[in-house]
Structure formats: C-alpha cells, structure tokens
Amino acid sequence: MFKNIKDRIMNKKRNENINENITENITEHEAWELNQSLDKNKALLQTILDNDDMVTFRDFETKGKASLKCFIVCVNGMVNNEMINENIIQPVTNASLDEISKQTKITDAFINKIIVSNSITKTSDVNQLVCSVLYGDTILLIENETEALIIDTKGWGMRGISEPLAERVVRGPREGFTESVMPNLALIRKRISNPDLKFQFKEIGVRTKTKTCLCYINGLVNPKILQELMERLDDINIDGITDSGMIEELIKDAPLSPFATIGNTERPDVVVSKLLEGRIALVCDGTPFVLTLPYLFIEYFQANEDYYNNYIYGSINRLLKGFGFFLSTSVPAVYVALITFHQEMIPTPLILSVFAARQGIPFPTVVEAVIMLIAFEILREGGIRLPGPIGSAIGFVGALIIGQAAVEAKFVSAPMIIIVALTGISNFLVPKMFGPLLVMRLLFLISASFLGLFGYLFGVIGLFIHLMSIRSFGLPYMLHTGDLKMQDIKDTTIRAPWWTMKNRPKLLANEDSNRQFTGNLGKKER
Amino acid sequence: MNKEVISDKQGISIIILYMVGTSSIFMTALEAEKDSWLAIIMALFMALIVAFILARIKTLFPEDDLFQIIEKCFGKFLGKGIILLYTGYLFYTGVLVLMNITQFINISSLDETPEIIIRVALMLLCVWIVKEGMEVLGRWSEFFVIPIIGFILIFICLSIPKMNIHHLFPILSVGITPMIHATHFVFAFPLGETVIFTIAISQLSVKKSYYKVYMTGVLIGGIILLVICLTNLLVLGINITSGVYFQTHLTASLIDIGGFLQRIEAVMTVVLILAGFIKLSIYLLATSMGVAKIFGRPDYRFVVTPVALLMINLSVILFDSIMEFMKWDVEIWPYFSLPFQVIFPIIILIIAEAKKKRTKNSIREQTCP
Amino acid sequence: MNTVAVIFLYAIIGSIETVSLYKNNPKKECVLYEIALLTAFIISLLLSAGVELPNPADYIRHMVERLVG
Known part of the structure; x- marks a missing residue:
C-alpha cells in the first residue's frame, strides 16, 4: 500500500530541479587547479574565501640564501593555534633549504623533513583545498609549486563525553556519544579491537558536506544489506543534513509508517552490541544519535540494561x-x-x-x-x-x-x-x-x-x-517477534542467560553465526 | 507472475486458523445429536483422504495453482468454464462466512449496530491483507496461531469442572442415516474445504511438503474442532446444545472459577474474530485469483476491492434472518459443495495422472528410443 | 440517506484506488476494475433504494433439489 506512495514521492523528488542547480553551482570550480605563481594562487583562494573574516592568511619565508616564500590558510577557531605555530610556522621558518638536493621535490622535502604532523596530504585540487580548510585543516602553499599541503590541525571546542540523558542506566557504561564524529568513532573502536571492524566515510549534503561514517564488522554483516544501504545513501541529494534523523527519514523503508525501521541510540555499548549482531551503524557528524540498521520491531523492547543485569x-x-x-x-x-x-x-x-x-x-x-x-x-x-x-x-x-x-x-x-x-x-x-x-x-x-x-x-x-x-532493509519487521522456537525466544520475549545464547540472530548474520566459540562458558560455574 | 512463497509452518498455521475459523463458535454436526463427535472423527478421516488427493495433485504440478492445473487438464475452453464455476462457488462461500461472522457479532453483543457497518469494517481489513499478499497473510497467521490455540486450551481446561460425562451416553443412539448426514455436513464445512488451499497456498518454500502441510493442517484443525465439540456436549448436554446458535459462546459464558475468572466468552470471541478474519481473507484471495484467471490477468490485486464490495452486496441480498440462513446451510450446502470439494478434485487427479504418465512415456521414448 | 452514504463510500473508494491503479497497471486491468466497481455500485444503489433483487440462494436450492431429489 505504501509502496506506490513512496514511488510517487521519490519521482517527485527527482523531478525537482532545485537540487541539481545547487550541484551545478558548486561543481563549477571543478576545473580549478593550482598555478605556478604563488601570488596568483593566493588571489584565487582569496576570491573563493572572499568576505569571510574567519579565514586567516599568513605569509612567511624559509631561512637561508634560497629562501622560499610560503603562506598558510586556516580558519580561526576551528584549528589548534599552538599546533600551527609550533609544528608548521616554527619549523618552516627555521628550516634552510640549501642542503636539500636538487632532485627531491620541495613538497616532499617539506613533508619528510620539516613539518611535524601525523597527517599530511598533498594535492593541486583547489576544491579539495578549500573544503579541508573549512573543516579545520591548514593548507600550506609554497612558491613555484603546483601542489599544496593539507595539514591536519583540527581543534575546535567540543562537549565532553557525558552520560546520555535520554538513555540513562543504573548498571552499564555511562559514556555517551558527542556531537563530533571522530571521538564517537573512537568510542566504538576502542570497544572492538579487531581489524574486521570497518569504517567508511561518506559525505552527505551538497552544501553542508556532512561527514557520515558507516561502521560494520566484516564477516558478520550481510553484504546485501550493506550494498542496499550504500545505494540508498548515494540516492540522497539534499542541501544539508543537520541530524541523523534526516538521513533516517530519507532512507528508511515504509516512509509513511509511524514505526521506525532504523534505530537510533546515544550509547556506544548499544552500537557495539548491534554491530556484533551483524548490523550496520551510521555515525553522522554533528549529532550524538547514531543510526543502527536493520531495525526490527523487537528492538523497541530490548534495553541494554537487560543484558547486564541478572x-x-x-x-x-x-x-x-x-x-x-x-x-x-x-x-x-x-x-x-x-x-x-x-x-x-x-x-x-x-x-x-x-x-x-x-x-x-x-x-x-x-x-x-x-x-x-x-x-x-x-x-x-x-x-x-x-x-x-x-x-x-x-x-x-x-x-x-x-x-x-x-x-x-x-x-x-x-x-x-x-x-x-x-x-x-x-x-x-x-x-x-x-x-x-x-x-x-x-x-x-x-x-x-x-x-x-x-x-x-x-x-x-x-x-x-x-x-x-x-x-x-529486506528483513521482515516482525522477524522472531512471535516465534516460539527455542533459539529465537532467547532474546525476544525473555532474555536468556548469556551462556545459552550461542548463536547470533539468524538471517542477519549469514556467514558466521557462532557467538560463543567454546560452548561451556556458563556450565563450568554451575 | 506474482507468486508468494510461504514456509511450511505458515501454511499449516493458515489451515489451522481456517478450520477453527467460524466453526469453533457454532457446532455443525448436530443432526447426530450426542454422537456428533463421532461424526467429526469420521469426517476428519474423509477430509484427510481429500487432503491427500489434493496434495497429490499439487505435487504433480508444484509450480501451479489449481486454476492453472484445471486449464492444463481440461484445455482452455472447458477449463475456463470450470474455473468460472469454482470462482462462483468460492465467492458464494465467502459471503456465507462473512454473514456468519457478522451475525455472531450482531447477536452476541452489538445488537444495535447495523450489520452492514460491521461487514464493511471487516471487509476493509480483508482487502488490506489480501492486497499485501499471501506472504503477509502467512506471517500474520504464524503469529496468531499460538495465542489462539492457547486461548482454546484455556477455555477447555476451565470448562473441565462443569463437564458431565453422562451427557455423552448412550453412544450410537441415533442410527445410521442422521450419522451419515452429520458426517457429510461436517465434511462439507469446514473439514473438506482443503481445495481452497490448492488455490491460495500456491507455493511453498519446500516443494515436496504439500502432503505434510495439508494433512497436518487438516488433522490439527479437525482435532481442535473435535475437542471443542466434545467440550460443548459435555458441558451443555444435547438438549441445550441443539437449542442455541452459538454453543461455544454459551459454554464459555458458564465458566466461573472462584467468582473472579469469568467472561471467558470474550476470549472465545477473540478467537472467532481472528480466525474468521483469516478464513474470510482466504476466500477473498481465492475468488480474486479466480476472477483474474478467468480474464487471463496474471495478478489478482486489482480486482480485490470490487470483489469485496460485491461480497458485501450479496450478503445483503441473501438471507433476511439467521434462521433462514441456518436452514439453508444444513439442507442445501452439503450437496452444493460436494462437487467442488470431492468430485472435481478426483477427476482432475485422474486426468493429471494420465497426462503425467503420457508425458513421462513420451520423454522416455524420446530419450532412449 | 442510505443512497447518499453509498454514493459517498464508492466515491471515496474509487478516487483512492484509481490513481494508483492507472499508474501501475495495464489498460485491461483498469477497464476490468471499472466494470466490476460499477456493477457493485449499481447493485448497492438498488439495494439502498430498497429494490428487491433476485436471490441466488433460491436458484441454488432449486438446482440442488432437482439434482438430489
């Protein structure tokens, strides 16, 4: 019943030209590449970042006879000033390029010998440069070079990790997600130290370019569901994303139903347990709410505390x-x-x-x-x-x-x-x-x-x-909800002891269904 | 072709709900009086034979529903005629089921609400689920079959204190002719109606399990009917049983454990509505499939609403009172349904077996001359 | 009163269903749907006006009685 309406909405969305116009406006710059001349490059960047008082340009030179002119661009408030001063400006102004042989490229020399940073990339794409400046990185342009360096100097103020208000527990971890994507990912990663845990970044929103990250555990996740999710995310063509709720509504099944077919949580431990069941998590920048999918009806009733208590x-x-x-x-x-x-x-x-x-x-x-x-x-x-x-x-x-x-x-x-x-x-x-x-x-x-x-x-x-x-995402919403099979009832109507839940929920995890590798954990103690 | 695959368990659940459906609330074999339970047992045996025949037909053509099998066996022209007859029969039976449910609702509690409103509301739900397809219907049945069987068990257990074993004696007191009539009637409705599943449950996820699904479903459904019938007889005795329309409702309303466990008839009403809803949906589904087949359309969904509306219309035309309805049901129904439930399936089976043998022979001749 | 209710009901059903029907189905389906809906509508209209329509139950009774005896 809802399918027809969904199709209609989708068609309508595609017919609207507004979104396409936005894309055109921004991808106009695509052809822009850096120039040999430092002054021209600076003028170019200044025209792009025109009328923006947050952006700072700073010129300096290297030491020695053959001194090179350079300048950096960064956005005040989004960068760590100390890091720029000590790790970029100080080494560069103190460095002398005389002893560097003629064969090595200047940019490589900068990366390898001078600048102190764990993450540097070089590019000549102006678009990418501008984007990374606006996301808290610093770019360094050097005289006579067509490539610039992007140095990671992100450092904006953020809320500390605190207990989520909406999902309080009496027993269980008290950490909650914050509004920044990287610390959130770290909260997940530190709970699963396994190379199979994969993170894939994706930018959503033509204007906001919101960073979102897909998390899943390779080998547990159902590749079809992952594929489907990727396709749906690629279909999103929207101006901006301010919360994961918007993504949820854009990609969910049964769009007119009041029921959620994608879950959300503020707790890293919940996300981890969902990942271990073979689900996919979608972390979105700017919101502490992480989406988990596929989401079944029974998950409304599964609180994380049930699993930690008797x-x-x-x-x-x-x-x-x-x-x-x-x-x-x-x-x-x-x-x-x-x-x-x-x-x-x-x-x-x-x-x-x-x-x-x-x-x-x-x-x-x-x-x-x-x-x-x-x-x-x-x-x-x-x-x-x-x-x-x-x-x-x-x-x-x-x-x-x-x-x-x-x-x-x-x-x-x-x-x-x-x-x-x-x-x-x-x-x-x-x-x-x-x-x-x-x-x-x-x-x-x-x-x-x-x-x-x-x-x-x-x-x-x-x-x-x-x-x-x-x-x-292809799974029936009421899967396992009314089943009376022993295997399925263990985590639906009741919460069975952990040592009896030897298998992951079926259908979700199609490759590796063993949850416990030694089947006698609880029995030894009895 | 839009085919929905359902699992064995879902198939069995649908058949059980179908059998329990309207028949749990009023007894059908009352001609045999005290021995109506024996009549149910005999009818159950006959129903199992019919289920076996139908499962055999389906196993010969695992990909097709009954309508396609009919077309294959009788050819296009004659086939269409038989499909038309079948569709009419299913349509008519669906209307009877609809009337059955709404009359019960009307008489038992909502006596001031016009019946037509209840019918429209019920049909609305049926149209919805039939449009969602067989898969949803299967999942729905699988979900609800457990509480329904649980409710029936509770009802029976709570009735035990009121039972009186002397209500059954003497056994075999009515003679042979009423016994045969009663058996025939129970067979005609609902135990022998397996034929509808060869249309509705057109594909199972496991190809060879038609025997299992049909026969287990009929067996469990029949046993539930038998137990309910016995409970009614044991609690009420034959005199009261034959005097009321809705025996189970009355039996359940007599339950009173310690002054606080009362009103169990509400639970039985829930059972009737849930199971009856599935029964009605199956008829609507099968009729729509028949109509679509007659006009050679592959998908049935477009015709569901008009068929439902026509059913409501016919339910207004058919009978004025429940007395008239019950009389028709007892006198005419068993003979009217006999050809569709038994005679056609046997003919189809014979032709199908002959055809299969011939094609097998011809294949053998072709492969090893 | 009844007639108005019937017309109203069929108008709602018709307008809701036809939109998605015409979009997703071939022409033959639509024609069949309209014919069936119209038949149902006419019968309902006659019934709501209090017209006595022939009862198929009686025909079936005659048929069965002739066959079985």
Missing part, C-alpha cells in the same frame, strides 16, 4: 515492557468500549461505582477520553523542554491541581483520570515508541468508539497487518 530480572523487565506497550495502546480503547457497548462484561460492583462517578459528566466517554489524552500530551510536551525544576512544577500543576479540579468540577470522571494516568505512565516503559504509541492509541480509541471491543479487535488486526507487511 537474566531473570532482565526477562521480567522485557515482559513488563511488552505489557506496557499493551497498556499504553489499549487501555483507553478498551475502557471506552466496555463503558459504551459492553456494560454486561464488567463485574456489577465495578460498573456501579464507575457509573456513580460518571453521573453529571457532560461528555460521552469517547470525547472525555480524547480530551484527557490530548491534555496529557500537552502537559508532557510542555514540561519536556523546560529546565528541570519548572518542568516538574508543570507536572505537579497538571497532575494534581488540574486533575483534582477537573474531577470536582464534574468535568471529567475520576476513572478516566486513572485510565489516562495509567496510559501515560506505561508510555515511558517503551520510551523510543512515543510517536507510534500515540497514533495507535488514538486509532484504537476511534475504532473502539464505533464498534466496541470488536472495533478495538479490528484495530489490532490492522496494526498487525501493517507490522507484518513492512520490512527493514
């Missing part, structure tokens, strides 16, 4: 999350269906007290439920962006005062407050699923208000048709 506790948490999912989607719908259509199904004492509480309420139950649910969402959205103390104050005002007053003013019934509160709290058991839960809850509520419990049941049937029909 397995019984982990399993109970897993089941609780499933129950929370059920409560959060269904409680208002079932309540409305029971009150409006199936009074005979409620035990008599309960129905009496409910109807006593509902006496004098002006609205039908459905309207009451919708109003309260929307009110809850308003309170949640209002409190979420405020600083801590004010946020909790809003919570108090909303929950206690407004709730109490609304019940006493006979605006809503007391049972409805309980229902909405229960719904709202169980929302937080599956924190990544807010959007889908909200949509499902309202749809179920509407269908239940038309056809009672049967309407609710029809809603559930429809939900599962939808879930069964979507795929994430």
Whole structure:
C-alpha cells in the first residue's frame, strides 16, 4: 500500500530541479587547479574565501640564501593555534633549504623533513583545498609549486563525553556519544579491537558536506544489506543534513509508517552490541544519535540494561515492557468500549461505582477520553523542554491541581483520570515508541468508539497487518517477534542467560553465526 | 507472475486458523445429536483422504495453482468454464462466512449496530491483507496461531469442572442415516474445504511438503474442532446444545472459577474474530485469483476491492434472518459443495495422472528410443 | 440517506484506488476494475433504494433439489 506512495514521492523528488542547480553551482570550480605563481594562487583562494573574516592568511619565508616564500590558510577557531605555530610556522621558518638536493621535490622535502604532523596530504585540487580548510585543516602553499599541503590541525571546542540523558542506566557504561564524529568513532573502536571492524566515510549534503561514517564488522554483516544501504545513501541529494534523523527519514523503508525501521541510540555499548549482531551503524557528524540498521520491531523492547543485569530480572523487565506497550495502546480503547457497548462484561460492583462517578459528566466517554489524552500530551510536551525544576512544577500543576479540579468540577470522571494516568505512565516503559504509541492509541480509541471491543479487535488486526507487511532493509519487521522456537525466544520475549545464547540472530548474520566459540562458558560455574 | 512463497509452518498455521475459523463458535454436526463427535472423527478421516488427493495433485504440478492445473487438464475452453464455476462457488462461500461472522457479532453483543457497518469494517481489513499478499497473510497467521490455540486450551481446561460425562451416553443412539448426514455436513464445512488451499497456498518454500502441510493442517484443525465439540456436549448436554446458535459462546459464558475468572466468552470471541478474519481473507484471495484467471490477468490485486464490495452486496441480498440462513446451510450446502470439494478434485487427479504418465512415456521414448 | 452514504463510500473508494491503479497497471486491468466497481455500485444503489433483487440462494436450492431429489 505504501509502496506506490513512496514511488510517487521519490519521482517527485527527482523531478525537482532545485537540487541539481545547487550541484551545478558548486561543481563549477571543478576545473580549478593550482598555478605556478604563488601570488596568483593566493588571489584565487582569496576570491573563493572572499568576505569571510574567519579565514586567516599568513605569509612567511624559509631561512637561508634560497629562501622560499610560503603562506598558510586556516580558519580561526576551528584549528589548534599552538599546533600551527609550533609544528608548521616554527619549523618552516627555521628550516634552510640549501642542503636539500636538487632532485627531491620541495613538497616532499617539506613533508619528510620539516613539518611535524601525523597527517599530511598533498594535492593541486583547489576544491579539495578549500573544503579541508573549512573543516579545520591548514593548507600550506609554497612558491613555484603546483601542489599544496593539507595539514591536519583540527581543534575546535567540543562537549565532553557525558552520560546520555535520554538513555540513562543504573548498571552499564555511562559514556555517551558527542556531537563530533571522530571521538564517537573512537568510542566504538576502542570497544572492538579487531581489524574486521570497518569504517567508511561518506559525505552527505551538497552544501553542508556532512561527514557520515558507516561502521560494520566484516564477516558478520550481510553484504546485501550493506550494498542496499550504500545505494540508498548515494540516492540522497539534499542541501544539508543537520541530524541523523534526516538521513533516517530519507532512507528508511515504509516512509509513511509511524514505526521506525532504523534505530537510533546515544550509547556506544548499544552500537557495539548491534554491530556484533551483524548490523550496520551510521555515525553522522554533528549529532550524538547514531543510526543502527536493520531495525526490527523487537528492538523497541530490548534495553541494554537487560543484558547486564541478572537474566531473570532482565526477562521480567522485557515482559513488563511488552505489557506496557499493551497498556499504553489499549487501555483507553478498551475502557471506552466496555463503558459504551459492553456494560454486561464488567463485574456489577465495578460498573456501579464507575457509573456513580460518571453521573453529571457532560461528555460521552469517547470525547472525555480524547480530551484527557490530548491534555496529557500537552502537559508532557510542555514540561519536556523546560529546565528541570519548572518542568516538574508543570507536572505537579497538571497532575494534581488540574486533575483534582477537573474531577470536582464534574468535568471529567475520576476513572478516566486513572485510565489516562495509567496510559501515560506505561508510555515511558517503551520510551523510543512515543510517536507510534500515540497514533495507535488514538486509532484504537476511534475504532473502539464505533464498534466496541470488536472495533478495538479490528484495530489490532490492522496494526498487525501493517507490522507484518513492512520490512527493514529486506528483513521482515516482525522477524522472531512471535516465534516460539527455542533459539529465537532467547532474546525476544525473555532474555536468556548469556551462556545459552550461542548463536547470533539468524538471517542477519549469514556467514558466521557462532557467538560463543567454546560452548561451556556458563556450565563450568554451575 | 506474482507468486508468494510461504514456509511450511505458515501454511499449516493458515489451515489451522481456517478450520477453527467460524466453526469453533457454532457446532455443525448436530443432526447426530450426542454422537456428533463421532461424526467429526469420521469426517476428519474423509477430509484427510481429500487432503491427500489434493496434495497429490499439487505435487504433480508444484509450480501451479489449481486454476492453472484445471486449464492444463481440461484445455482452455472447458477449463475456463470450470474455473468460472469454482470462482462462483468460492465467492458464494465467502459471503456465507462473512454473514456468519457478522451475525455472531450482531447477536452476541452489538445488537444495535447495523450489520452492514460491521461487514464493511471487516471487509476493509480483508482487502488490506489480501492486497499485501499471501506472504503477509502467512506471517500474520504464524503469529496468531499460538495465542489462539492457547486461548482454546484455556477455555477447555476451565470448562473441565462443569463437564458431565453422562451427557455423552448412550453412544450410537441415533442410527445410521442422521450419522451419515452429520458426517457429510461436517465434511462439507469446514473439514473438506482443503481445495481452497490448492488455490491460495500456491507455493511453498519446500516443494515436496504439500502432503505434510495439508494433512497436518487438516488433522490439527479437525482435532481442535473435535475437542471443542466434545467440550460443548459435555458441558451443555444435547438438549441445550441443539437449542442455541452459538454453543461455544454459551459454554464459555458458564465458566466461573472462584467468582473472579469469568467472561471467558470474550476470549472465545477473540478467537472467532481472528480466525474468521483469516478464513474470510482466504476466500477473498481465492475468488480474486479466480476472477483474474478467468480474464487471463496474471495478478489478482486489482480486482480485490470490487470483489469485496460485491461480497458485501450479496450478503445483503441473501438471507433476511439467521434462521433462514441456518436452514439453508444444513439442507442445501452439503450437496452444493460436494462437487467442488470431492468430485472435481478426483477427476482432475485422474486426468493429471494420465497426462503425467503420457508425458513421462513420451520423454522416455524420446530419450532412449 | 442510505443512497447518499453509498454514493459517498464508492466515491471515496474509487478516487483512492484509481490513481494508483492507472499508474501501475495495464489498460485491461483498469477497464476490468471499472466494470466490476460499477456493477457493485449499481447493485448497492438498488439495494439502498430498497429494490428487491433476485436471490441466488433460491436458484441454488432449486438446482440442488432437482439434482438430489
């Protein structure tokens, strides 16, 4: 059903010429190469970097009789000044080129003998030079040379590694990703010291040229999925990327579905465990949220803490999350269906007290439920962006005062407050699923208000048709979710002890399915 | 050609859900009175034979569905005629299933809601899943078959305290003729309906497992029906059983464990709706495939919605009351469905075997003269 | 009232389905679809207006009774 619409959107996107114009504007410079004359080169760079006060040009000369003129270009604030002073300017101005033989090229001599840096490249492509200057590198141009040196001097201020606020754990590593791609990659790399872990860079965004990095473990990853991902990333033709969420939406399957077919996390340990299951991670510069794919429905319920705590506790948490999912989607719908259509199904004492509480309420139950649910969402959205103390104050005002007053003013019934509160709290058991839960809850509520419990049941049937029909990078979204096979249940409905999970999830890892090479780890201790 | 491959387990799940479908909620073999469970056992044996025949046909032509096999066996012209008959039959049966489900919903709880609204809502879901294709249907069934069997087991276990073994005695008290009638009826609906799977489950991931899928599915489905029938008889006794339309619903509503475990009939209703939904979808799918085949179109998806709308229309025309419906169901249905369930498959099998033998011989003659 | 509901419903179904249908399918499919939809629409319209239509159940009953006896 969604495929047609997706195709239509894709076609529309391709037909738009705006993006192509952007590409043309920027690739105009493609032919530009460096010149022999230093002054001409400088003029060229100055015209490109015109009107940009952040860019600094600095001229200097080498020592000795045959002194060479050079200059560097860098962007203030993005570079490490100390490094430029001590490792580039000082050695170059102190160096004497007299003893260097005529055979060696001057640029090579600079790289090999003079400049102190672990990463130097030489190029004559002006485009590349400009790009690297703008990304915090320093370029060094030398008289009579058609090649310039790009020296890595990146050094901008960044946030320190801290615990991610959205994914706190009681037990488990407290490191979280930051907004810079390199430290993030280091966080992943230091957890997997294996040459099979591969990182591949890719630039996305015609204007922003955002660095993104594909991470996967060779031999575990499914090459078809990797291939598919590459193709989809290549298809992106957009002005700029400011967060990985944009990439997610541009490449995800089932684009109109509320459900995520690509996961995101701020925690390196989660990324590592996904990589070890044969998934691919996509790190994007400028955001701490790393995408992991393919993403299956069951991953909504798998928290990293389940794996570090005792397995019984982990399993109970897993089941609780499933129950929370059920409560959060269904409680208002079932309540409305029971009150409006199936009074005979409620035990008599309960129905009496409910109807006593509902006496004098002006609205039908459905309207009451919708109003309260929307009110809850308003309170949640209002409190979420405020600083801590004010946020909790809003919570108090909303929950206690407004709730109490609304019940006493006979605006809503007391049972409805309980229902909405229960719904709202169980929302937080599956924190990544807010959007889908909200949509499902309202749809179920509407269908239940038309056809009672049967309407609710029809809603559930429809939900599962939808879930069964979507795929994430070729894998069925509901893979292993309802299976009762021993191998699959170990990491779905419950979290089995680690020593029993000997194999990786099937289908994802097609080459090497052994997770544990010696099968007796846990048994020895018993 | 758009062919969807499903696994053995999914195939079996679909057949089980299909068998449990509408038949779990009302009993079919009531002519045999106390011995209706015996009638179910006999019908199950017959159904297994039919399933064997159909599996044999499918194994001879593993790539084709029944319609293609018919065309191959009877030629283009006669084949089209038979396909037309089959499509009409499937369409008509689908309407009966639809009416069955919505009548149950209407009578059991939503007596003020117009039936047509329930029908439209249900059909909407069926159209959706059929358009998504057989693969989604298979996955859906695989997911839901476990909770459904679990619900039925819970229902049976909780009914044990109310059972009375004397409700079954004396055995074989009704005589031969009602027994045969009852067997025929249970066979006609739903146990002998395997023929629809030769159309709907047109391809399995493992080519040779048609025997396994058809026969296991029919066997498990039949056993579930048998157990439900026995439970109803043991709890209600034959007098009450023959007096109501929805026996299982009544039996479940009698369950009361310690004053708090009540309202199990809601659970049984869920079973009926989930399984009945699959049953209806299978009929819609098969009918659409038939229509597409008659007009020689390779894909059936484009015609699903009109077929569904026509089904809703026919359901309005057919019967005015549930009494009329039940009467027709008992008197006419078994004879109407017999040719499609038994006679055509046997003829097809004979022709197919003859054709296969001839082609084999001719190949042998060609290869080693 | 019923007639209006029927017309409304078919209008919605028709407009939603035809767009994707005409894009993805050959002409023959579209024609078949329109014919089938029109038939369903006419029958629904007649039913909503309260017209008594012939009941196929009766024909099947006659047929079966003649054959089986």
